[in-house]
Amino acid sequence: MLKITIAAAVLASAFALPAFAEDTMMAKCDDASMMSANSKIDAMSDGxxxxxxxxxxxxxxxxxxxxxxxxxxxxxxxxxKSMGAM
Structure with a gap:
């Protein structure tokens, strides 16, 4: 019984970690982030x-x-990524 519980916990964490990692890599989508990104894009020299x-x-x-x-x-x-920031 203990082996089944441990196996279930390991399996559940294996599926949860990639989803959590994906969310942390996503850029924040708000006005402040947009303005910051736009100012960085304006400063770029590579056309x-x-x-x-x-x-x-x-x-x-x-x-x-x-x-x-x-x-x-x-x-x-x-x-x-286009800016080379990530």
Whole structure:
């Protein structure tokens, strides 16, 4: 009985940890984060990366207006990766 309980706990934690890690990697989707990211994008000198980051930020802002926070965070992450921040 004890072995089954321990096995169940290990199995449950194996499924919970990846979900927790994914949430912690997502960018925060709020006005302050948006303004900070936009100012960093404006300061970029690499044109192709800047264009990609701006595109992702526009999609993030659109998602935020539609209250689709998971999509907003995903686009913010992509924008930050385009900037080389992550």
């Amino acid at each position: 192709s990366h800047k264009k990609m980051a701006m595109k992702e930020m526009m999609m993030a802002q659109s998602s935020m207006k539609e209250h689709k926070m998971k999509n907003c965070s995903m686009h913010m992450d992509k924008a930050m």
